[in-house]
Amino acid sequence: MRLSNTSLDRLPSQIRRPGYDRTRVTPGIVHLGIGAFHRAHQAVVMDDLLATGATDWGIIGTSLRSSDTYDALAPQDCLYTVAVRSGAGTEHRIIGAVLETVVARENPAQMIARMADPAIRIVSLTITEKGYCHTPQTGELNTDHSDIVHDLANPDTPRSAPGFIVAALARRRELGIAPFTVLSCDNLSANGHTVKRILTQFASLRSPELGQWVADNVACPSTMVDRIVPETTDADRAAVATELGMTDAWPVISEPFTQWIVEDHFPAGRPDFASAGVQLVADVTPFEHMKLRLLNASHSALAYLGYLAGYETIAAVMTDDRFAAFARGVMEESAPTLSMPAGTDLAGYSASLLTRFANPALHHRTWQIAMDGSQKLPHRLLGTMQDRLRLGLPIDTHALAVAGWMRYVTARDEKGQVIDVRDPLAAELAAIAAKAGPVAARLAPALLDVRSIFGELGADPRLRSAVTRGLANLYDGGARQAVQAWRAA
Ligand code: CS2
DSSP: OBOSTTTGGGSOTTSBOOOSOGGGOEEEEEEEOOSHHHHHTHHHHHHHHHHHTSOOEEEEEEESSOOHHHHHHGGGTTOEEEEEEETTEEEEEEEOOEEEEEETTTOHHHHHHHHHSTTOOEEEEOOTGGGGOEETTTTEEOTTOHHHHHHHHOTTSOOSHHHHHHHHHHHHHHHTOOOOEEEEOSSOTTHHHHHHHHHHHHHHHHOHHHHHHHHHHOOOOOEEEEOOOOOOOHHHHHHHHHHHTSBOSSOEEEOSOOEEEEEOOOTTOOOOGGGGTOEEESOOHHHHHHIIIIIIHHHHHHHHHHHHTTOOBHHHHHTSHHHHHHHHHHHHHHGGGOOOOTTOOHHHHHHHHHHHHTOTTOOOBHHHHHTTHHHHHIIIIIHHHHHHHHTTOOOHHHHHHHHHHHHHHTTBOTTSOBOOOOOTTHHHHHHHHHHHOSOHHHHHHHHHTOHHHHGGGGGOHHHHHHHHHHHHHHHHHHHHHHHHHHHHO
């Protein structure tokens, strides 16, 4: 038996399911990038709102390229399970907020038509950092990006997220339909401003008038999103099937914690997010920085150094006190660069992150978090380093984390085994590593010269010497010893 509208009442009674009539739910949101994160985060909020009657908006979930999610969800009426795991056990819940899935690459016309529908008021995004087709260091559209080049030449059959969003906005403009609000839910600093800049730049390249119209009319509130959602494994599928007594082709696994902070600027309207626990604020910037520089920074540090030390998951790394102390050290180094609203308990927040990372029931692979470092480092680690250098403060902890990334992107681990490095710049980084050889004094400066990642900061002699020292320690004694020595330092 497979999860679907007709099998819902065959589920065991303890499993929570949509307590509302799904036939009354109509699309109000198109989401780009319907991966596990969205399905365990925003879609759960929408499901909560549907359950209380606070909204009747559902989600059209779209994938830009891959048909995996469509293939899994279409046969089950887009129903899926969220399995919330902690040391105390697992709770299963069926989410009904997704109404339809679309694969944009296969159906560009259908995708643009859905987004141009006047009923759609919000287009939200979890397309990962690289989906923005920008230069992470500057936040500007990368006009050399092959998808951007393609989309400017083929505006009605785009491939990229900016290409689709602008195509749909242009259609709405032609038809006299007010634009939707664009809601970036990715881990980028100033994600709303960044997406607005990218869309305006892309639209201007299509036509200056369209660019001006986007600049004047499209709202892009910033958001801070947080929930740890590891990739689903076959073992997870099997465990969920046992619990459900039926198959779910793609359940998502998550921690109990969830947080969403959103700037309240939705000229086209929005559901009553606050009634589902979403925090609506005027300026999300401090919270975004807090999350990127405390959670994501230490997560990435644990991912690179932990992977090199042979740990498969974050929970496993956290059982090693040296690494847990190092993660705390990353947070202690970032905290002074944050300016938070009065009353924010940064120490309490940091402590809660360590507990979340240690969740023994989550199998969150270091390899997964290590992905796309060239896109993540600027937001997670480099901003803090820049701010600390400006204040004349040491940066050794962050420097060792960046060195961990460098050692990782050489694509050879400490035992000489190949690392499957997934990154849009993987080939460029590997070529730099091959040319420099395993010598910190050559490799660190060569990687710091990659301007799309490090910009001007890479030239700072204090940064160059701290990172080179960190990388030398990694080559000398390996990640475990480098982290141990860091504590002693
Ligand atoms: C992680 C994030 O994969 C990664 O890079 O750091 O996905 C992290 O789990 C989320 O941002 C938590 O909200």
